[in-house]
Each structure stands twice: as C-alpha cells, then as structure tokens.
Amino acid sequence: MKDETMTRPVLRIENLCKSFGTTPVVTDVSFDVHPSEVIVIIGSSGTGKSTLLQCLNLLHLPTSGKIFLEDQEITAPGVNQDRVRRQMGMVFQEFNLFNHLTVLGNVTVGMTRVLGMPVKDAEKKAMNELERVGMADHRHKYPAQLSGGQKQRVGIARALGMSPKVMLFDEPTSALDPELTGEVLAVMQKLAAEGMTMIIVSHEMGFAREAADRVIFMENGRIEEQGPPDRMFTRPESERTRKFLSIITTGKAEPPSGSLGQDTL
Amino acid sequence: MLQFLLPGLGVTVSVTLIALCLGGCIGALMAVFRVYGNPVIKGLAASYSVVVRAVPVVVIIFILFFVISAFIDLSPFMSGAIALGFASGAYQTEIFRGAILSIPRGQMTAARGIGMSRAKAIRCIILPQAFRVAIPSLINEVTLVLKDSSLVFVIGVPELMRRAQYASASTMEPLLAFGTAACFYIVLTLTLSKALEAVEKRFAIQF
Amino acid sequence: MKEFFAYAVMALPDLLQGTVVTLQLTAGALVIGLAIGLPLSLLRVYGPKLIQPFCTAYLTVFRGTPLLVQLFVVYYGLPEIGLSFSRMAAAFITLGCNSGAYQCEYFRGAIQAVSRDQMKAARAIGMSRFQGIRHIILPQALRLVIPAWSNELIAMVKYTAIVFLIAVPDLMNKAKILSSQNFAPIQTYVLVALIYLVLVGFLSLVLHGIQRKLAVPGLDAGMDGR
Secondary structure, eight states: OOOTTTSOOSEEEEEEEEEETTEEEEEEEEEEEOTTOEEEEEOOTTSSHHHHHHHHTTSSOOSEEEEEETTEETTSTTOOHHHHHTTEEEEOTTOOOOTTSOHHHHHHHHHHHTSOOOHHHHHHHHHHHHHHTTOGGGTTOOGGGSOHHHHHHHHHHHHHHTOOSEEEEESTTTTSOHHHHHHHHHHHHHHHHTTOOEEEEOOOHHHHHHHOSEEEEEETTEEEEEEOHHHHHHSOSSHHHHHHHHHHHHOOOOOOOSOOOOOOO | OHHHHHHHHHHHHHHHHHHHHHHHHHHHHHHHHHHHSOHHHHHHHHHHHHHHHHSOHHHHHHHHHHHHHHHSOOOHHHHHHHHHHHHHHHHHHHHHHHHHHHSOHHHHHHHHHTTOOHHHHIIIIIHHHHHHHHHHHHHHHHHHHHHHGGGGGGGTOOSHHHHHHHHHHHHSOHHHHHHHHHHHHHHHHHHHHHHHHHHHHHHOOOO | OHHHHHHHHHHHHHHHHHHHHHHHHHHHHHHHHHHHHHHHHHHHHHSOGGGHHHHHHHHHHHHHSOHHHHHHIIIIIGGGGTOOOOHHHHHHHHHHHHHHHHHHHHHHHHHHHSOHHHHHHHHHTTOOHHHIIIIIIHHHHHHHTHHHHHHHHHHHHHHGGGGGGGTOOSHHHHHHHHHHHHTOHHHHHHHHHHHHHHHHHHHHHHHHHHHHHHOOTTOOOOOOOO
C-alpha cells in the first residue's frame, strides 16, 4: 500500500449515504483514494457496491455525505455535474457502447462533443487509446459486430479518451463469457501498472489479489473491512469477510447470516 | 344540433360494423390463401392486398360504387359498406397473415401428427391461435375503419359527416356542426378501443 | 380496352397536373408534421409533467377523428372565429397537424426503443441531458424510426386524396371534373387508382433503397408503423 500521508487524495468520500425511497442502500461510507491507487471493492451482490460507484460520479446523487474530487466538493450545491463526470471515466457492466457509432466514433464523441476538441486531434488521441486496449484494428466496426470482450475494451478506451483523473469500473467482466474476461482484465492490469487511479467493483478475486493496492469489503451498504489484498485474503479480521471469502474461494455457500440486503441495480 | 347528428351516428356505426365483418371474412380468407395457397392463388391474394392498400380508400369507394351501380341497384349505404369492407379486407389480410406466420411451425406438424388434414389443421389449430395474436391489430383496425367510414360521405351516405354538413348548411354554424361531429368520433374511437382492450384482456391466453 | 387507352391518353395530362399538387401536399404535410411531431415527441418523453395533458389532448383529437372532419373544421369552421384560410393553406395545415400527431407517436416509440443505458453512458462521459439527447439518443432514434416514417409517407400520399372535397386542385379533383365531363367515372377512377399504385410503388422502392443505405449493423430492429 502506498504511503497515505505523503499524497493528497484524488477522491475523498465522507460519510456517504444513499437510499432509494426509504430503502438505505449505501450507509455511512468514508474512504480516500490516492493518486495511482487501485482499489477493488468486493462483496455479495446487492450490497450497494454499484450504487456507491455510481454515486462517485454523480450518476446517482448521494442522499447525504460529501465527495471531494481533488480539492473541490462535488456534492456541494451548484456544482456542474457534467463537468465533474468528464473528469471521471466509467466502465459499465453492460458496456453501453453507443450503438450508432463506430468504435472510433464511440471514443471520439466525448472528446469532440463534450471537450470541444477538433475532430483530427480527437481521432489521433482516440487511436492512441484504442492501441492501448488493443482495438485499433477494429476502429471502423460497429458495436454489434464486436464480441463482449472487445466491446468492453472499447468501453475502457472511450473512458480513457476523456483523460480522466480516476477510472470507475462497475463489474466490468460480469457480463462476459468466462473465456473473454482475460483480455479485459489484462487491459485493466496494464492501466494499473501505468499508474492510473482506479476503483473497481468486481468479483474477480484473482485480479483483486494481483492488481489491487487496497481491497474494500462491503456488506449491507457499509464498509465491513478494508486493507491490502494479502492481508484481506489471508488474515481477514472480520468474521463476515472470512465467511464471504470462503464462499467465493471454495464455491460453497454457507447459510447467510442476517439479511443480505436486496438487489437494487 | 344533436337532432341533426344523432341519426348519422347509427349509420356510421352500422357502416363500420358491416365493413369490419366483411373485411374480416375477406382478410382471413386471403391471409390463408397468401400463406397456404398454390402459387396462382397466392399471387392473386397478394395482388389484391398490395393493390388495394396502395390506393386511397376514397378511390376504392368511388370505383366500387360506380361498378356496383352499373350492375345492380344497391343503396349508397350498402355500396359504401361493401367498398369499405373490400378496402379493410386488404389491411386485415396483412394482419391475419402476420398472425398466422407468427404461429410456430411445430403447431402444424403436431396437428398433422395427430392425423388432421391440412385444411382441418388450419381451421382448428392455426386460425384460432392466429386470431388471438391478431386481436391488438384488429382493435386498431376497428378505429381505422370507423374513421374511414366518414369517406362514404362522398357517395351520399347519410352518416355523421353528411349529417354534419346538413346541419352546417341549415344552422349556418359550421364550427359547431363539424366540431360536434368531431366530438362524436372521439367518443366513439375512445370508447370502442377501450372496451375492446378490456375484452382482449379478459380473453387473453398466455403463449 | 382500346377505348380505355384512348381515354387514358386524353385524360392523363390533366391527371398528372393534379398528381403534382398531390405530391406537393404530401411533401408539405410531412415537413409540417415533422416540425410538429419531433419536438412533441421529445416533450412527451422528456418534457415536464405539466404539459403532458396538452400533448395528450392534441394527439387524441388528431388521431381520434377522421381527417375529413379535421379538414372541414379547419376550412369551414374556423372562419367563424376569424381564422380564414385559402383552400391550399387549409389542406396543408390539416394534413400537417394530422401527420404531426402520428409522427409524434412514431418518434416517441423510437426514442423509447433506445436503451436507457445509452443515456447513462452519455452522462458518464460528461454530456448534459440535452447533449445526450442530441448526440446519442436522437441519432439512434432517427434510424429506428425510418420504417415507420416511410409508412407515414406512403399513408400521407393516400390521405391527401380527400382534399378535393374542399376543391383543392389535386389528382382527385381533376378526376372528378374529368369523370363528369366525359360521363366516365369508372375509367377515370381506375386510371387514378393506377396512378396512385405507381406513385406508392415507386416511393416504396426508393424508401427501401434508402433504408438499406442507412442501415447500421445491429440498429435495424423492426420498428414498423401500421
């Protein structure tokens, strides 16, 4: 783990709560994200991980609590949310590529329409990002002509094109056939090695173990435990973490203790 | 105003009903021809549907009105209803055809498998299912024919529009006359489609 | 048969003159309808709750009554309250407003057929709601709407056939004059039917060609109108 006292956090989350109607989904979550840090959030489904992630770039507005992007409080009233979102890349479980645009168009549309870049420059940058994810050869194809893994790599390139300060991954491999997850995880690992700040909601424990600087285990909308992966995976302090990890690693379900919360997304 | 228009309401509704029934018979028959017929019958049924749907309903009404009156002495009411039914038949052909084609092939195979003839399978297995599939489109067709029934105005059938025109001429209040007619149509289309949708829900079966 | 051809040759020039007017009416009605239908559909999907009843009222009136009633209300009725239109203007307004209501429903269907996740992804790269609608949702919706819109175009060619009842000099108007001059209603209207058949056939072919040209892989989901 990197030395937290030396660097200013890219993202600081303070007492974040989110409820839908009267159902609390995320409860009192606080943590800092430092430059180049890779955080993997794990936990059973329906424990508010995706909601938390979508709160970070304001796709869901937090019910209470504060989020700071560098020094700016983005949850303050009057903040331009669109401006906030262009500084954070998001990769979706279902890819959500723009169906009417080619691979190249998907990556450039944000640069030209949101950042106002000239088309030439945008295409040049887009080609760089597509090289990074190994999709440059497919630049003229439409999303419907790509495999799931290819779509997700384009999704990553689209987010990278906006030169984000932090990348958010919402279960990026969950919608993929097992044999296609490898190519996406490899791209993510490469990004991590290049120093990208990343927050990843994932069920890929192998990836978490290898690439994460910190693992956060969430349950019932709260952070149950967090720490560096070697400690989290070998000597978890919390009983619940231990239980969850044993289910995940042995594939054997123990009877759930208490309620698991409900699936909201 | 109402004493002018109310008699027209009955005429409009009866023209619509006759046309729908006639169109339904033609449509179901032509659809079966289009799907199951030999090439000649298929071609004839297809040309009927394609040609009639390419021509404005009012032109169909004129042609049939003049053709019919050249042979037999029929009231404009009946000629209009028949012409409207002939036109609706082409649209209903497509509705039934789509519905028949949406029934899985296995249904026919299974019917033949229990020893039904082709004709019997169509009549007892395919059509009843196709009819249920077609109901939403048929409900839509009801309101379309209801609105198209205003076109028999051109051959002098005393339906709502013709009545509204009398009213407009004798009261010198065209806005009121045609406005009232418009309200009648809105009430008719809304109640008809709502009522039929309720019926549909009642008889819906899960596939 | 020979007689019919002789009559056709005699009648065609007049009828074709009327056909030009029919096509002008169709084009005008579609443009007016587009100018009404597209913004109205956006209001229906994204607009505030407060104006929904007004949209619904407009749609109910124009979709729930025959075009003929609408035409007569506009041409004969509205002058009573000081709104007088020429025959041509009344035809354009009625057909246009009518088409607007139908086009609104086609556009609304197409917009709603675009997945909500597309908007989410657009917002995630920093687009505003408006930018998302303009650059992501509408381009897809406009492609999806093409089949329904093609049907509307064809339907409009046929719908214009009633404006002769307020003496607009379209194809039907010419036919009416010719048929009474020559006491040849059947021949005349069969000829008219043939002209409509050719028009509709030709337009269908062109529209199919355009649809094939504009097709984007994976975005040609069947969005048929009626």
